[in-house]
Amino acid sequence: MADSVWISIDELPVEVEHGTTVAAAILKSDTAGFRRSVTGKWRGPVCGMGICFECRVTINGQPHRRSCLVYCESGMMVRTK
Amino acid sequence: MTGIEREVVIVGAGPAGISAACVVAETGRSALLIDDNPSPGGQIWREQDRHGSDWQASHWLRRMHLYRVDVMSGATVIDGDPGRRAIVCETANSVSTIRYKKLILATGARELFLPFPGWTLPNVMGAGGLQALVKSGMPISGKRVVVAGSGPLLLAVGAYLKGQGARVLAIAEQASWSRLARFGLGLPKQPYKLAETWQLKRALFRVPYRAGAWVEAALGGTVLERVRLRVSHRYWEAPCDYLAVGYGLVPNIELAVSLGCQLSGGCVQVDSMQQTSVPDILCAGETTGIGGVELALMEGRIAGFSAIGDRLNAQWLFSDRERFRRFARRLQKAFTLREELRHLPSEETLVCRCEDVSYRRIAPMSGWRAAKLHTRCGMGPCQGRVCGPAAEFLFGWNCQSARPPVFPARIDSLIEHVDK
């Protein structure tokens, strides 16, 4: 890819185009879900615009980040749950 | 903490906010546009700044750059104090108090999500939600998608996804053919009129559009596998990769409410100059009533002129605004939600997705506050933005409740408050 960024999702490297959000990158990586709900069910993004909080993941150690609002940056460490 | 001061501060960088900012900036005044998404454009013009094809979007985004509108992206307004004419704004690693002479709220709208069995499975998304994710880099080519819900957005989403290589299996509109026809939006079995309105006719070639159809259930183990539609009196079931379902739009009024703006019919109440009930705070676009991009642009421009005291130029736009409002009202009536949707959730269907609260636990409650306190419904990080409007539709409750912060905020952001 010409203008690409490498990030790690659950310790696996993923290459995405520059300007890709973390949520989109996770969906690209075929991870089953983004987070576990409070009763342990898998969840993934719904609104795509920072409203529903379903796409929360840990980014560079910071929990509860809305992955649909964050662009991938080179070297970013993303953790789903 | 940094202190910023601008003549006009606009919250929300969608069509309304951008057009308002341009009007202000063209007169040489300082305008600051604040938006919580990573780049300007709002939901409808998402990523147009990068790879835009929409002429209207490129026109306005070019003007925004040309007139040097200050844009603060990735910034969430978490609190405000109208008495001191200030708002508090948080980014990933900073907080700032921003003072204004005039504040324009253009916070747009979100989708209405209604609970049905299986709606919490991963890969069940909003209609606009899936579109937004694809625009921000999610691969969709070759994937099987069902688009469902209600309103003109479904056609736009269907056409967009098809254009991106998705296999759109069906578009299911809950409103009936007869209802669409009655409001002049379609001939039986042929939504051409509506499609024309959205210039989508060609894009939707061979995509089955079913009116009077809605999602009964999403099925799957850990993720979505199949979707079951109800099409008038029959069922239709198909395997699919993504289900994109949205039942129209809900205005984002939370910031306006927390600043004390009065509402009318669930939207922010404004006068002919887009002025709210709170001095020096104006509002434009979907937040004052769902009306689409044309109306949002018109209201944004009027709010811009209003903010700089140019009543004459604002008045030139009043008749156009009225024309778009009339069209919006007609659309709203055509897409009125049907009674059956109130009975979709089973006892075990979750209504609150943040706290996993089921329909069975919420239904016996006397109202929204009781439901919140006794079941935790609406007490999670979305602060009731998803389950509140759903509960309003399901139970007829008034689910307005604004407690600061407007969005979840870091504790240090609340320490650095307006007075300090």
Next chain:
Amino acid sequence: MYDVVIAGAGIVGAACAYECAREGLKVAVLERDFIGAGATAAGMGHVVVMDDSEAQFALTRYSQQLWQELASELPDDCEYVQTGTLWVAADEEEMSEVRRKHQFYSQRKVPSEILDARSLDAAEPQLRTGLAGALFVKEDAVVYPPCVARYLLERARDLGARVLMGRQVIRLDDEGAGFDDGTVMKGAVMVNAAGAHAASVHPDLPIVPRKGHLLITERYPGFVRHQLIELGYLKSAHKSAADSVAFNIQPRKTGQLLIGSSRQYAVDSPEIDRSILSRMLARATQYIPTLAGLSSLRVWTGLRAATPDNLPLIGRCPGYRYVFAAAGHEGLGITTSLATARLLIDELMSRSPAISPEPYSVQRNTAVHG
């Protein structure tokens, strides 16, 4: 006609209803809003033994034991967890308070333990370094009060009590409970358990609102494990009549953190006071600097029903034969609700109570106020 008419379905009214129903009395509970809508919902839900006075100790300890009995039958949503309380000492001066408290509790058979700086750090690693130590009071607990109030009322209902919502009592006298629409519900005995509104039913009750702010965070399981309170709470600001803040943090069963506390007198608007909220959170981050980066979901206020001597009003109201008060619990209503109900039922049934009811009699306070 009912045997007992109770105004208020907060945790105190609910506990009273349950005790009365258990005695076979015919009970009606009247609530203007919904179960637990007032201070019951606004408060922290800390079941805590206090030692400001012998009377306060007796009531809180008695009630805490009643909580321990109740705990095993509480449903999950009541979130009862025996976290214990750590009274955190910042310096040597506060450590002497730790030792005094330790002695006080030991003499009265309340399990507690002195932690030095090192064991405090091990117990709560998020606390900043350099603190002097703490007193660990082991049997204190946290609970989710609105669901407890609902549970107690459900039990009372099973025993025949009626709970009527949307009924606002504006007057309680020997005849019964008077509503805003002019009607009266008759009862043999009337109980004022209207919390911060108790004085609007009975203007002679010396109850004033004392406003507090609380904040709740996202879920951070294991971030802190005990209810943590600074000892400065006791020795300084919170005792005076000026607005004050103190470090007080509670881990919820959900992994969320409740952060307090603030006290403001003579304020009865529910508005968030940004300046005191800022002070309150700044105070909390002085003890736990890493709190600053945590995400907060909501801030709200509540009104505590405060009395001049910080003790509740329990028992017959002067000037009435059949009107009783169970009100004025200030910041300890959750803790003392169960004991309040026991003292009330013992008085109604002319039984001798487990602890002396004198310090809480309504008479003593009205006398204080002339």
